[in-house]
Amino acid sequence: MPTSSRFAVAVHVLTLLAWAGDEPVNSATVAVSVNTNAVVIRRILCALGRARLVTSQPGAGGGSRLARRADRITLRDIYRAVEGGDSFLMHRQRPSRRCPVGVNIEDVLGGVLRTTNAAVEQTLARTTVADIVAQIRPCT
């Protein structure tokens, strides 16, 4: 599992875009709210664009906006877009083939880790960007 804050930042970014509605928001503006560098934001926006969660436009008056309604974007979508594969890691070195435990442990652990990752994704799938926005602005 990554020791990254990309997921947290990505949720923040999409919440800002949802907040802005149809107005495109540029990376510099987002960077101020997140309190980081605009390139870091553009890298994350790029990943979100590849996952079809946002659209971006270069040029004057450009920026990014949600590619679909905020209640159709789940945290699982965001997680997959910025964290990619599985979170829980296997051994680095292959365990010994000489040992009965070493030979089989990878397969057995693999099953456990897949189940765990599935649980993470199921949990994240229950919350949408619209839910996050609603909690930030309880009274619209």
Next chain:
Amino acid sequence: MPTSSRFAVAVHVLTLLAWAGDEPVNSATVAVSVNTNAVVIRRILCALGRARLVTSQPGAGGGSRLARRADRITLRDIYRAVEGGDSFLMHRQRPSRRCPVGVNIEDVLGGVLRTTNAAVEQTLARTTVADIVAQIRPCT
């Protein structure tokens, strides 16, 4: 979430100890099966000892063994022992206090991440070291 293999290695270690039954296993033997250095194993055994999952004895004929029955040690116990706190991370820098989203996003995300970590632990709690051993050695 850590980018470590400590959890995988720790499960491997406890599986070996369960396999060995009452025979103490020394760190050098474990290191061969895991295919790493004995100090790395001792560091993990030390964490498992602090969590009361194993007991270790120095001296000739010493080594480590399970502190309780393999069916009373869950993967959640192991996870907590070697990975410590929460897996899913927040922002590094505090978001801007000037922005309504920045002000509140940490609280909202914090709730989501707590829920997600709870789901991870619930999933891991369903499997014991004995279950792992049974899958490795289906016919006892």
Next chain:
DNA sequence: CGCATTCGTAACTATAATAGTTACAGATGC
């Protein structure tokens, strides 16, 4: 057209976590 704006991305640096390695004090049992 010319120009300011903005994205996408490369290249580099800085920081931090992890694993691996050597070394050694202290406990243990024969």
Next chain:
DNA sequence: GCATCTGTAACTATTATAGTTACGAATGCG
């Protein structure tokens, strides 16, 4: 006494992430 084994310190190597500067290309506007 002595070989064995744990616990831990100290150091290096590797890797991931974030941050920063820079620049080409797309865009829209006067």
